[in-house]
Amino acid sequence: MYELKHTKRKDGDKMQTKHSNRDDKSFEALREQIAADYDGLSKRLRLIADFSLQDPSAVALNTAANLGEEIGVAPSALVRFAKHFGFSGFSEMQAVFREHLQASSTSYKERIRALEESGATRDTGEMTDRFIEAGIASLRDLQHSISPEHIEAAAELMANARIVHILAQKRTFTAATYLAYNLSRLDVPANLLDGLGGTLEQQMVTVSPEDTVVAISFNPSAGETVEAFERARDIGARTIVITDLARAPFIHADSWFQISEASVDGFRSLNATISLALILAIRAGTICAEMNSETP
Amino acid sequence: MYELKHTKRKDGDKMQTKHSNRDDKSFEALREQIAADYDGLSKRLRLIADFSLQDPSAVALNTAANLGEEIGVAPSALVRFAKHFGFSGFSEMQAVFREHLQASSTSYKERIRALEESGATRDTGEMTDRFIEAGIASLRDLQHSISPEHIEAAAELMANARIVHILAQKRTFTAATYLAYNLSRLDVPANLLDGLGGTLEQQMVTVSPEDTVVAISFNPSAGETVEAFERARDIGARTIVITDLARAPFIHADSWFQISEASVDGFRSLNATISLALILAIRAGTICAEMNSETP
DNA sequence: GTCAAGATGAAATATATATTCTAAAAATAT
DNA sequence: ATATTTTTAGAATATATATTTCATCTTGAC
Numbered sequence: 001m002y003e004l005k006h007t008k009r010k011d012g013d014k015m016q017t018k019h020s021n022r023d024d025k026s027f028e029a030l031r032e033q034i035a036a037d038y039d040g041l042s043k044r045l046r047l048i049a050d051f052s053l054q055d056p057s058a059v060a061l062n063t064a065a066n067l068g069e070e071i072g073v074a075p076s077a078l079v080r081f082a083k084h085f086g087f088s089g090f091s092e093m094q095a096v097f098r099e100h101l102q103a104s105s106t107s108y109k110e111r112i113r114a115l116e117e118s119g120a121t122r123d124t125g126e127m128t129d130r131f132i133e134a135g136i137a138s139l140r141d142l143q144h145s146i147s148p149e150h151i152e153a154a155a156e157l158m159a160n161a162r163i164v165h166i167l168a169q170k171r172t173f174t175a176a177t178y179l180a181y182n183l184s185r186l187d188v189p190a191n192l193l194d195g196l197g198g199t200l201e202q203q204m205v206t207v208s209p210e211d212t213v214v215a216i217s218f219n220p221s222a223g224e225t226v227e228a229f230e231r232a233r234d235i236g237a238r239t240i241v242i243t244d245l246a247r248a249p250f251i252h253a254d255s256w257f258q259i260s261e262a263s264v265d266g267f268r269s270l271n272a273t274i275s276l277a278l279i280l281a282i283r284a285g286t287i288c289a290e291m292n293s294e295t296p
Numbered sequence: 297m298y299e300l301k302h303t304k305r306k307d308g309d310k311m312q313t314k315h316s317n318r319d320d321k322s323f324e325a326l327r328e329q330i331a332a333d334y335d336g337l338s339k340r341l342r343l344i345a346d347f348s349l350q351d352p353s354a355v356a357l358n359t360a361a362n363l364g365e366e367i368g369v370a371p372s373a374l375v376r377f378a379k380h381f382g383f384s385g386f387s388e389m390q391a392v393f394r395e396h397l398q399a400s401s402t403s404y405k406e407r408i409r410a411l412e413e414s415g416a417t418r419d420t421g422e423m424t425d426r427f428i429e430a431g432i433a434s435l436r437d438l439q440h441s442i443s444p445e446h447i448e449a450a451a452e453l454m455a456n457a458r459i460v461h462i463l464a465q466k467r468t469f470t471a472a473t474y475l476a477y478n479l480s481r482l483d484v485p486a487n488l489l490d491g492l493g494g495t496l497e498q499q500m501v502t503v504s505p506e507d508t509v510v511a512i513s514f515n516p517s518a519g520e521t522v523e524a525f526e527r528a529r530d531i532g533a534r535t536i537v538i539t540d541l542a543r544a545p546f547i548h549a550d551s552w553f554q555i556s557e558a559s560v561d562g563f564r565s566l567n568a569t570i571s572l573a574l575i576l577a578i579r580a581g582t583i584c585a586e587m588n589s590e591t592p
Numbered sequence: 593g594t595c596a597a598g599a600t601g602a603a604a605t606a607t608a609t610a611t612t613c614t615a616a617a618a619a620t621a622t
Numbered sequence: 623a624t625a626t627t628t629t630t631a632g633a634a635t636a637t638a639t640a641t642t643t644c645a646t647c648t649t650g651a652c
Binding site: 043065090 | 608609612618619
Binding site: 148171283 | 327328331332334335346349350351353354356357394397398400401419420421423424425427428431432435436438439442443444447448451466467469470471473474477478561563565566567570571574575578579
């Protein structure tokens with residue numbers, strides 16, 4: 001039970017991202033072991049076991065001293081706890097908790113990288129796998145990074161607009177059509193500012209202060225979109241931005257979303273963007289419908 | 297800009313859990329400030345800005361030395377970065393990232409629990425999760441249902457075509473724009489038959505026997521697409537079909553893909569379709585490039 | 593091209609943090 | 623009840639980590 005593992009983990013100072021591509025089996029194993037050994041634990045060690053099972057992210061993010069204070073045990077108790085489960089000390093155990101926390105958000109990205117490295121072959125099947133993993137990674141990332149409050153706020157901006165204009169350029173045109181299509185389907189007036197058959201500047205004349213303008217802009221963003229966005233703000237319209245790299249002037253929007261799409265061989269996935277577009281459209285449509293039913 | 301904040305945060309050694317239930321305004325504020333100041337940052341500091349916006353959890357979980365190695369800057373650069381934004385040093389800035397990570401990981405857990413308990417509430421967060429899970433399910437399904445041979449065959453049909461025409465209607469227009477965009481980007485001649493400014497029938501005159509026509513059709517498929525598809529076959533063009541319900545006349549195509557998109561509340565995901573479009577485009581582009589390099 | 597102002601990385605230093613040790617307190621067995 | 627073993631907390635120590643310093647390099651203005 002007390003077999004100490006005095007491996008000083010010489011390569012342990014690598015970034016955790018490097019390790020997390022092998023799945024975090026160690027974390028799950030540790031959880032199980034903690035649960036299994038629970039009855040054999042001393043009083044203080046049980047307190048730690050309870051806490052670490054209940055709030056693993058706190059274990060990952062805090063110092064032994066802080067945790068000790070929170071749990072009500074001495075820091076050395078945490079070291080004893082770690083040693084009981086075969087670690088050289090608290091730090092080594094904490095690394096497992098940290099890996100897990102990071103793995104949950106970026107494991108798919110790592111898998112893509114692993115696939116890229118292992119199968120340098122231009123094999124079609126592997127390429128397919130990589131793109132699908134990239135898509136899933138993007139969606140998982142979206143799940144973690146957006147908050148319901150953000151969505152709610154943006155959806156209300158859309159629902160309350162006279163017209164929702166959607167700024168689209170080459171790269172993001174696809175997502176824009178999807179947003180426009182779904183909004184229209186849900187009876188939210190939508191208009192695509194695509195710069196086709198003329199300049200964006202000309203199309204902007206239809207934008208009024210009662211409108212909402214959604215700009216979807218990926219790096220490198222075309223100057224035209226930036227100009228049109230600023231124009232919309234000058235007019236007094238509400239603004240929503242969906243971007244992969246939040247920076248001026250887009251951060252001055254009334255609502256903005258930063259999404260990070262995974263990319264493979266320089267081709268960026270669009271999965272997170274269109275999923276966000278769908279979610280926003282549906283929520284806006286729901287709010288719109290509720291408003292109309294209240295005031296017929 | 298450089299106003300240092302030498303508050304030694306005497307109460308800063310409290311557990312983060314105590315703080316994280318009040319919203320992490322500080323993290324959002326920091327994000328915005330990083331984005332706003334971006335243009336005024338030096339080269340190394342920009343690298344750090346990019347990284348920290350893109351992968352905040354890595355900043356929360358790693359040491360300055362590890363992060364420096366990953367980003368490609370010296371640890372002292374991270375300290376300078378933190379000081380630029382008014383912190384006393386890297387540690388103080390990292391605390392903001394850690395708080396945020398802890399807050400978001402607990403809220404995510406709560407979301408999952410809410411999802412498990414009630415499947416009926418119209419809560420926004422729950423809706424978001426359902427759509428994201430549906431998207432992932434679609435991608436997983438795609439991964440299992442398509443074979444490399446199918447992709448290879450279809451990509452060759454596209455690469456060998458004089459022009460690739462893409463049949464689009466309302467429902468599938470988004471996926472069609474994506475396929476067209478990516479094909480064009482890879483120097484595969486692509487043309488969108490969108491039925492805009494007239495009828496599809498009129499646009500079909502550009503289709504020749506050396507062309508390939510891709511029809512993307514979801515149930516219920518518009519009669520127009522079916523007609524245009526049959527017209528393409530009459531002309532003698534190669535045909536590729538992407539559909540959710542394989543049936544006549546589409547099963548007579550030279551190559552067809554059946555994909556099943558998961559749907560939530562009647563809203564179908566588009567993730568599998570656009571991912572397939574991207575994969576096909578890239579493979580076609582690769583084949584095209586190989587052919588051109590062999591016969592200059 | 594030359595110079596100044598700013599940016600940068602390596603090493604030295606300071607600090608925070610984990611770990612070990614020990615004496616005392618609980619728990620358990622006799 | 624007493625002896626023995628285990629558990630514990632606090633202090634002492636070791637280690638990891640952040641921070642500062644400074645010489646060197648870069649950049650931009652003239």
